[in-house]
Amino acid sequence: MNPTRLFVLGALSKRGPMHGHQLRRDARVDRAELWSQVKPGSLYGALHRLEGEGLIRPLRTEQDGALPARTVYEITAEGIRELRALRDEAFTEFELKPDPVDLALAVSADLDRDVLRGYVEDRIAVLAARELQFDHQLDRRWPDQSTADDLIVAHAKMRIQTEIAWHKKVLADIDKLEAR
Incomplete structure (x- = not known):
C-alpha cells in the first residue's frame, strides 16, 4: 500500500x-x-x-x-x-514491522550496561518529546479538524506511550540481561 x-x-x-x-x-x-x-x-x-x-x-x-x-x-x-x-x-492489511532496536538489544550482550542504559534513556527522551508534539497538536486544533483527526492523534500517542513503557521495562530489566 x-x-x-x-x-x-x-x-x-x-x-x-x-x-x-x-x-x-x-x-x-x-x-x-x-x-x-x-x-x-x-x-x-x-x-x-x-x-x-x-x-x-x-x-x-x-x-x-x-x-x-x-x-x-x-x-x-x-x-x-x-x-x-x-x-x-x-x-x-496489518503489518507489525520488526523494530531494529529489538535486534540491537538481542546482540548487545557485549555492550557495557551503562552504555546500553544511555541508549535506552536517550530513546525514551526522544519518544517523550514526540509525545509532547502530539499533545501540542491537540492544543492547537486547526479549523477543520475532525473526529478522525483526533482519533489519528490519539492512536499515535498511544503507540508512543506503549513504546515508552517498553523502554522503561528494558531499563528495569537491564541488569538481568545475559553478559558474555
Whole structure:
C-alpha cells in the first residue's frame, strides 16, 4: 500500500480539483508527516505518476500574477476505484514491522550496561518529546479538524506511550540481561 498515492487520491476525492502546491499545503496543514509516511516533497512526483496511470487528469492551468503556472488535477473514475482499493488495503492489511532496536538489544550482550542504559534513556527522551508534539497538536486544533483527526492523534500517542513503557521495562530489566 502506497501512502502517498492514498493521500493524493483521497485529497482530490475529498476536496475536489487541486494543484500540487495546494496538495503540499494540505499535507503541511494536516501535519501528514506526523501520522503518515507522506512526505510533502514526494507529492509532485506522485501527481505525474498518477496522471501517467490515468488515475488523475489535468483539468486546467492557473497562473496568479508572476507565479509559475500550476496544473489543477482532478481524480478520474479509475482513480476513484484505485482510492477504494488502496483504502481497503490500508484497512485490511496489518503489518507489525520488526523494530531494529529489538535486534540491537538481542546482540548487545557485549555492550557495557551503562552504555546500553544511555541508549535506552536517550530513546525514551526522544519518544517523550514526540509525545509532547502530539499533545501540542491537540492544543492547537486547526479549523477543520475532525473526529478522525483526533482519533489519528490519539492512536499515535498511544503507540508512543506503549513504546515508552517498553523502554522503561528494558531499563528495569537491564541488569538481568545475559553478559558474555
